[in-house]
Amino acid sequence: MASEHVAQVVPRSMSIARLPMSLLQVPATMIVFAGVTVLFANSFWLSAATAAVALSLSVVGLAILYGQLGLVSLCQFALVGVGGWVALRVGHAFHPPFEISLLAGGIVASIVGLVFGIPALRLRGLYLALVTLMLAGAFQIVISAWGFPDGGPGFLGRADGSGRAMLPRPDLAQGAVAYFVYVCVAATVGLMIAQWHKLAKPGRAWALIRKGETVAISSGVSVLVFKAWAFALSGFLAGLSGALLADNVGQLDGRAFGAFESLNLFALAIVGGVYNWYGALIAGLLLRALPALLTDLGIDGYVTIGIFGVALFHALATAPAGIAGQIAGIVARVRIRIMGGRAP
Amino acid sequence: MIAIDNLVVQFGGVKPINQLTATLTAPVAGLIGPNGAGKTTLLNVLSGFVRPVQGSVALNGNGLLEMTPLQRVRAGLRRSFQTEQVVEDLTVADNLAAIADHIVPSPQRAEAVDRALAFIGLRPVADKLGQSLNLFQRRLVELGKCVIGKPSLILLDEPAAGLTDEEGGALRELVLRIPTEFSAQVLVIDHDVELIRAMCSETMVLDYGKLLALGPTETVLADPDVRRAYLGEL
Ligand SMILES: Nc1ncnc2c1ncn2[C@@H]1O[C@H](COP(=O)(O)OP(=O)(O)OP(=O)(O)O)[C@@H](O)[C@H]1O
Ligand SMILES: [Mg+2]
Numbered sequence: 001m002a003s004e005h006v007a008q009v010v011p012r013s014m015s016i017a018r019l020p021m022s023l024l025q026v027p028a029t030m031i032v033f034a035g036v037t038v039l040f041a042n043s044f045w046l047s048a049a050t051a052a053v054a055l056s057l058s059v060v061g062l063a064i065l066y067g068q069l070g071l072v073s074l075c076q077f078a079l080v081g082v083g084g085w086v087a088l089r090v091g092h093a094f095h096p097p098f099e100i101s102l103l104a105g106g107i108v109a110s111i112v113g114l115v116f117g118i119p120a121l122r123l124r125g126l127y128l129a130l131v132t133l134m135l136a137g138a139f140q141i142v143i144s145a146w147g148f149p150d151g152g153p154g155f156l157g158r159a160d161g162s163g164r165a166m167l168p169r170p171d172l173a174q175g176a177v178a179y180f181v182y183v184c185v186a187a188t189v190g191l192m193i194a195q196w197h198k199l200a201k202p203g204r205a206w207a208l209i210r211k212g213e214t215v216a217i218s219s220g221v222s223v224l225v226f227k228a229w230a231f232a233l234s235g236f237l238a239g240l241s242g243a244l245l246a247d248n249v250g251q252l253d254g255r256a257f258g259a260f261e262s263l264n265l266f267a268l269a270i271v272g273g274v275y276n277w278y279g280a281l282i283a284g285l286l287l288r289a290l291p292a293l294l295t296d297l298g299i300d301g302y303v304t305i306g307i308f309g310v311a312l313f314h315a316l317a318t319a320p321a322g323i324a325g326q327i328a329g330i331v332a333r334v335r336i337r338i339m340g341g342r343a344p
Numbered sequence: 345m346i347a348i349d350n351l352v353v354q355f356g357g358v359k360p361i362n363q364l365t366a367t368l369t370a371p372v373a374g375l376i377g378p379n380g381a382g383k384t385t386l387l388n389v390l391s392g393f394v395r396p397v398q399g400s401v402a403l404n405g406n407g408l409l410e411m412t413p414l415q416r417v418r419a420g421l422r423r424s425f426q427t428e429q430v431v432e433d434l435t436v437a438d439n440l441a442a443i444a445d446h447i448v449p450s451p452q453r454a455e456a457v458d459r460a461l462a463f464i465g466l467r468p469v470a471d472k473l474g475q476s477l478n479l480f481q482r483r484l485v486e487l488g489k490c491v492i493g494k495p496s497l498i499l500l501d502e503p504a505a506g507l508t509d510e511e512g513g514a515l516r517e518l519v520l521r522i523p524t525e526f527s528a529q530v531l532v533i534d535h536d537v538e539l540i541r542a543m544c545s546e547t548m549v550l551d552y553g554k555l556l557a558l559g560p561t562e563t564v565l566a567d568p569d570v571r572r573a574y575l576g577e578l
Binding site: 212 | 413
């Protein structure tokens with residue numbers, strides 16, 4: 001009797017121990033990725049890879065909204081802009097350690113993301129997409145009028161012509177390689193926070209909401225709280241992304257934050273895959289490394305839009321879990337084949 | 345004890361529940377009636393997803409209708425759905441944890457999940473994903489969710505639908521253990537009269553929103569009105 005009891009308890013304790021184990025996939029993969037990039041990339045590629053990794057944080061936020069809750073938010077790149085704006089503003093005004101500016105960008109974008117998400121508490125599907133796209137359009141208008149702070153006076157912090165300043169890189173990451181590693185570390189932390197959410201209590205609550213709000217409420221889930229939390233988290237990750245992008249070159253260009261960029265980000269999130277964390281990294285690379293590759297080959301950058309369009313069509317038609325989902329499928333099949341040799 | 349008094353539910357022109365007054369005291373009570381009789385609607389009123397236009401409902405003396413659906417869950421109300429609602433990409437243990445997260449204090453959560461797993465006998469598949477479960481296992485997971493926390497009233501909407509006789513029998517044995525092991529009252533909807541007969545000491549029959557009969561199951565099932573309206577006898 002006693003031994004039977006022990007044997008029965010084992011699966012339960014295993015599933016609890018598995019939580020941190022599967023989280024370790026994130027740093028393990030990021031270390032390999034960062035190592036390979038540092039070994040092989042020249043300065044042009046390093047800058048593109050830095051931007052790609054930074055952007056992957058904003059994509060993982062979208063992946064939570066869409067992959068976990070089925071919510072289509074088309075203003076994520078605007079939130080990247082908000083994070084970048086705040087980080088630059090705080091950085092130029094108070095010259096704190098960059099980590100402070102980074103967190104400030106994340107927190108303010110999180111609050112703005114929460115406000116942008118309010119319509120989502122009532123709207124779904126197409127209506128939510130339209131409202132968030134309009135918010136992205138509004139941000140486009142504001143940011144092209146304001147521009148990003150560059151060391152000038154006043155609230156907007158704009159310097160006219162002379163006296164323009166770059167935001168200095170973090171003390172411990174002055175060089176291009178060091179800053180790339182810095183961004184990889186920050187992104188790893190952000191990706192792990194997101195992944196923990198998916199595997200723990202918030203992820204289970206989101207899964208129930210996805211199943212149906214009646215089902216979720218019957219399980220004691222406060223639907224409003226967990227939806228709002230998803231928007232705040234997604235905004236936070238977008239804000240970090242914006243701050244890291246801002247410090248890559250020390251400034252941001254207001255013209256780069258049009259509403260189209262938010263649409264593009266959403267499309268690429270789907271192509272990369274919203275159900276596996278590394279889909280965000282793939283999307284980031286597609287967004288920044290693919291154009292860099294084409295530039296390197298002397299092909300016009302606009303071709304990427306066509307490529308993205310075809311990739312999106314492919315994903316929607318045949319691979320709803322994106323490239324990451326296809327990779328996960330291959331890994332699972334290989335694992336079954338290896339295990340299959342040992343099975344009875 | 346569930347005390348329903350003069351309850352009226354209206355959807356546009358139809359009244360799926362019409363001036364219903366009934367008191368259910370049995371540890372496991374049954375609710376039967378033809379399709380569209382208003383059974384699920386009554387469960388929705390009890391769990392708070394449908395607002396009646398009139399009447400009152402009390403659970404063990406406390407007014408239910410004043411509470412939000414969420415407050416009712418925290419007060420111990422549990423329900424399953426006519427179509428099972430197991431989350432496909434969560435494990436069995438996580439499907440149970442998903443409810444424990446919100447109604448069991450964190451130090452006792454793992455224990456509550458484990459107790460439910462042991463009750464439904466799904467410990468061996470605790471780490472299997474919902475999508476890999478068969479219908480019987482899914483119905484068991486739904487039952488397991490209902491016993492988590494401190495349930496006071498468990499509402500089961502056709503918990504044995506689609507199961508074989510053998511599986512339905514196993515489910516019945518579990519339901520019968522609930523009142524003593526979890527000190528909760530159970531209200532079961534089912535079309536299978538034999539299952540109701542074996543499980544419920546008290547049964548209520550609804551017919552197009554009206555109370556047709558209520559009392560000890562054997563008496564109710566022998567009632568000529570019930571046999572005519574529900575069992576299709578002339
Ligand atoms: N939300 C709603 N809006 C309008 N009418 C509804 C709604 N829900 C249920 N009804 C109607 O109320 C009546 C009772 O439905 P209910 O689902 O309670 O029946 P039931 O007894 O559970 O039937 P079944 O045995 O088929 O599950 C039906 O005529 C149904 O069409
Ligand atoms: Mg029904």
